[in-house]
Amino acid sequence: MRVIGFAGWSGAGKTTLIVRLITFFHAQNLNVSTLKHAHHSFDLDQPGKDSYAHRRAGAREVLIASGRRWALLHELEGEPEPCLSAHLERLSPADFVLIEGFKREPHLKLEVHRKANAKPWLYPGDETIAGVVSDAPLENPAQLPHAALDDIPSIAGLVFQFAEPIAKTLQRLHSVC
Secondary structure, rough: OEEEEOOOOOOHHHHHHHHHHHHHHOOOOEEEEEEEEOOOOOOOOOOHHHHHHHHHHHHEEHHHHHHHOOOEOOOOOOOOOOHHHHHHHHHHOOOOEEEOOOOOOOOOOEEEEEEHHHHOHHHOOOEEEEEEEEEEOOOOOOOOEEEEEOOOHHHHHHHHOEEHHHHHHHHHHHOOO
16 A cells, blocks of 8 residues: 645645546556545535434444445544554555645645636645645756646546645654654
């Protein structure tokens, strides 16, 4: 299992890019898992559903299972957010894990940058950014590999080049958590 992150400001196109990469890798018979960071409270289940009622009543964990999928909801109940390494360790084996967000964590990442956002680049100040995916030229082009936002084969090439084995990613993450 190999891991690579995608970091960038909101609106840069990280989710759209990851969806396109999943489709690309799936067509090559590669298994991809994703890990997405949310900066707010979120619900996977909806009011009126049994799982929602169980969780709201105080269940610490609710596992929803069917013949097509299962999901485990875990309430932190005031505990600190688990480290990225703890989340990675929960995942089943896959060829690649694509991480969206967690931009301040020390795993290897590709920066997703959109010129129209008018936000600063992350890469000059983050040594864990291995490459850049953007619709704009780099400020220092000799510094990092670069792919255009719409060039999925080239971006997949960056993933193949820079995704590292999960053991190495976990070692990086355990150094800070």
